[in-house]
Amino acid sequence: MSAAAPLTAEVLPAGLDGFIIRFALTPDPAAMVAARRFANRLEDEAPKGVTEIAPALVTVLVRFDCARTGRADRSALRARMEAMAQEVIAGPLDMPDPAxxxxxxxxxxxxxxxxxxxxxxxxxxxxxxxxxxxxxxxxxxxxxxxxxxxxxxxxxxxxxxxxxxxxxxxxxxxxxxxxxxxxxxxxxxxxxxxxxxxxxxxxxxxxxxxxxxxxxxxxxxxxxxxxxxxxxxxxxxxxxxxxxxxxxxxx
CATH class of the missing domain: 2.40.100.10 (Cyclophilin-like)
Known part of the structure; x- marks a missing residue:
């Protein structure tokens, strides 16, 4: 499954203790692959303080422990997820091999x-x-x-x-x-x-x-x-x- 057009990625706040990484507004096949690849990578390299990684079809919800994640840490976490999301949409956009x-x-x-x-x-x-x-x-x-x-x-x-x-x-x-x-x-x-x-x-x-x-x-x-x-x-x-x-x- 490969992308038909370039994707974009947004890191959006989700309450006081989370971010939503969004790859599309509709169930675009390439965005589904991107969400799955992003979730897999985040699970393998979970940053300190992250308590939940919940992928949906074209988004991934990431929650963190507010008591362990100060303002500077949150900014760093957001920057890391933005960089990771950009790397994911740069490809390859093929579904990762199943375990x-x-x-x-x-x-x-x-x-x-x-x-x-x-x-x-x-x-x-x-x-x-x-x-x-x-x-x-x-x-x-x-x-x-x-x-x-x-x-x-x-x-x-x-x-x-x-x-x-x-x-x-x-x-x-x-x-x-x-x-x-x-x-x-x-x-x-x-x-x-x-x-x-x-x-x-x-x-x-x-x-x-x-x-x-x-x-x-x-x-x-x-x-x-x-x-x-x-x-x-x-x-x-x-x-x-x-x-x-x-x-x-x-x-």
Whole structure:
């Protein structure tokens, strides 16, 4: 994924104890890459006093400990982040190599993905080809947000730049895989959504009782694997919130 046009970066105050580093006002693909590369670099080189690094799609929120960070330190921190952001947008603007890869089984179409046919028609392909494209896509967790552990996963090719629906679907089930604007969301709980449901997984993105309630991390590689409805039903009935998902540690 490479930039189509030069990016800019802004370091903006966020209350008394933070900054927002913003690479775009809209979900521009190059800005998404920049935000991820900036967050990775900041996590590797976290300045003294930084207490939180929270990447979103095209921004990164950085919070610091006011008791440990005086005015001069804050000015230095801002200057360092401005310099780092400029280095990031200078390139390369390719998604950094993933440290981990998840393979998540999904049943597509019919009751499990009631809008797959509509999505395939909008993309200009058949349902079978759409499923093949989804399962072959090299995807990443772009950010975690909206609900605990909920991943935004992308990016799909430009043909999948589908608008959100004009009206909300009042309810999709836990495990619903929905798509819009070249991205997927995998819901951890029943939810309303303006995105179109194409599949269903038994994997649960957030389980409070689990030792690690949230398993997915920003930057993780994601592969969706075609499963039958019966396989997903069996995984759900088995009670394992991993839902057949497999994790590979790549580095």
């Amino acid at each position: 981990r890869r998840w393979t998540i089984p999904v049943a597509f179409g019919a009751a499990n993905g009631p809008q797959l046919a509509q999505v395939a028609g909008a993309v200009g392909t058949s349902e079978e080809a759409a499923v093949r494209d989804i399962c072959a896509a090299d995807l990443r967790v772009l950010t975690i947000g909206f609900a605990p552990g909920q991943p935004y996963v992308g990016l799909l090719p430009e043909a999948w730049n589908l608008p959100r629906m004009a009206e909300l679907n009042p309810s999709v089930p836990a495990g619903a895989l929905v798509v819009a604007v070249r991205q997927f969301v995998l819901f951890g709980a029943e939810s309303a959504t303006g995105w179109q449901q194409v599949g269903r997984a038994a994997f649960r993105t957030f389980v409070p009782a689990r030792e690690e309630p949230t398993l997915l991390q920003g930057g993780d590689a994601i592969r969706f694997a075609h499963a039958t409805p019966a396989e997903i039903d069996t995984l759900e009935k088995g009670g394992d919130p991993m839902g057949g998902a497999r994790l590979e540690v790549l580095r």
